[in-house]
Amino acid sequence: MGAAVRRRAPHGGHPRAAAALEARRRAAARDAARRGLQARSAGHAEPDHGRAAEGDARMKRQTIAVSVGCPSGIGPEVAVHAAANAEAEARCVLVGDTETLRRAARDGKIAASRLRVVASAQEIEALALGEIGVWGPSTQLAAPAQPGAPDRKAGAAQLAWVNEALSLVQDGTAAALVTGPVSKLAIATSGAPGAKGFSGHTEHLAARLGAREVVMAFRAANITTALVTTHLPLAEVPAAVTPDAVATSCYWLVRLLRSLGMAAPRVAVAALNPHAGEGGMLGIEEETSIKPGIEHANERLAADGFFAQLSGPLGAETAFRKQAAGAFDGVVAMYHDQATIPCKLVGFGEAVNVTLGLPVIRTSVDHGTGYDIAGTGKADPRGMESALALALTLAKVRGRASLIAGTS
Template identity: 40%
Template sequence: MAAPAKPLALTLGEPAGIGPDITIAAWLRRRELGLPAFYLLGDEALIAQRAKELAKTLGAEIRIATVSPGDAETAFADALPVVATGERATAAPGKPDASSAPAALASIRQAVSDVRAGRASAVVTNPIAKSVLYRAGFRHPGHTEFLAELASLDGHLPQPVMMLWSPRLAVVPVTIHVSLREALTQLTSELIVSTVRIVATELTSRFGIARPRIAISGLNPHAGEDGSLGHEEQTVIAPALKVLRNDGIDARGPLPADTMFHEAARNTYDCAVCMYHDQALIPIKTVAFDDAVNVTLGLPFIRTSPDHGTAFDIAGTGKANPASLIAALKLASRMAAANS
């Protein structure tokens, strides 16, 4: 895998969560795993303190270097590069405080700014605590929608598409962080078409798949059983499939969701597009819980993230598994190389 020309910009995430822990754990394995160079955006004092606490548990020397993005790649071999955002973070492990939301958001904003300015090749985000952000006035459903706002140009808001990727399965939910009742309201032929077009385009441009095979789920049990268990397959999904096939996209379906995800079925497609959040995320978290990666498609830059939360209960203990972050860093590097 060719290395991208610039390092990856890694966000702090929720300061009281396991973001700092898994970042440090991943950096300690940089040589063993041949990880791409990255730098962490955040409060250098908080990172240094967490590194000091974890050094005893992990039994390793952890060096921190405060750098600029331009010096991060050189520093990476000998120290974890930290690029200061100027936003202080004071939260103790497992205990978010008033500094948590401003520190997390400043890190995301700076990461996007760096990649759009060419200082970084991709954005990799550590987990945020949405409840903490909501209490501070955050008005987006999640990371994905906030990144779309930061990516907007001249008032044009891109359509962000959430993909969960692993070597064994890639899934995309058409509707994302909304209730099931609201998902049924949002689901339209137009939304399915625009989502699948983005998926097909980026599977080719950023994943190197010349002709992606995309499996489209039904909404109802047994894909509606010819209308006897629901009509959305006939009135919403089938018209979308017709448009997509006319576009030349290899889109198959609507398929019963309960038979799409066994091993033999997974071998017949490159990505499964599902109608709502849990329909897509339950199968991938079942088959690839530790190494699935959250990828945001539809943005003018690459963004990946670990597919797990802040794990306040184990923050600062050294018990957090960095596997998903490691997978996110590797995938971001691969996508950046394919896009260069």
């Protein structure tokens, strides 16, 4: 196996997720790509222009724009690694500080020749198999970023990279947006236009794209979940769990599951309160919001000709346990940690965050900036690889029929 395409052994300490079908599919595609690269190079996978077969493959590839996240975090290193290991059908263009990405490649023992600075759609199109695009027009840092030592001054650049990568999708250069982990605080306090109050990509992209409905969802090996509320103080959650919000999450989760090949998805809708409210003794939102929300969702799905089985409200512990055992294809969760704890417990590092309802495809890693391990080589790139793989899958589906994206 060529050094440049060899996957790092999983480092100690990080939990290895169970092998999922999707992971096997990705591995098979990667292996095919590697075989091609190996045939061309005994050492580093040097790009090789001019081969007819590669030319064909190049034409069929989808471009994925990747904003790399906080330059002092693990985003740049996992982005470079994942792009180096990307499926043969994906052409990755990293949007971030060029020097930071070069350092990440050096530290990760990825041949410098694989990074190619590109500045136009044509140059992206011309990327050879094995090359990683670096978007030249990306906002650059005034001073090098220190791994593990975030500088709030980089907040404006982090937001700019998200917007620049989004522009590549909006103008049709890229098929999907994948985002690396940002520091919400650094962005929110950066003073950059549009940064004030930044609470996450989900809310930012919804506002920037004027999306009427937006739903945060996660997909791990055997957990797929959509959230009714996102980045909200817990005390504000009950009021935000409205019938409409419940219906919207149910609806978009069904559309995601359908886009992943499930014609009649089985979805559990979690309760908000312990033991699903215990007949009203432990809370009333199950009766006042969640049951009406399920009814609205059923009406909307039926109107669109989509079949799904929605069950609930079910105690959240039961809903997730049964999904992990295969009884459900998805769970609608009422608040952030109700969804992220089970999801990250079974799939941390490999789960993917996907935003539903946007007019563009957007996926993300499930992890944060990992400042404690940035620059040490311990960051696991599998989350970014999974985010790229899901973006690619959804981009292909979207090519056939617009299943997960809404209209602005």
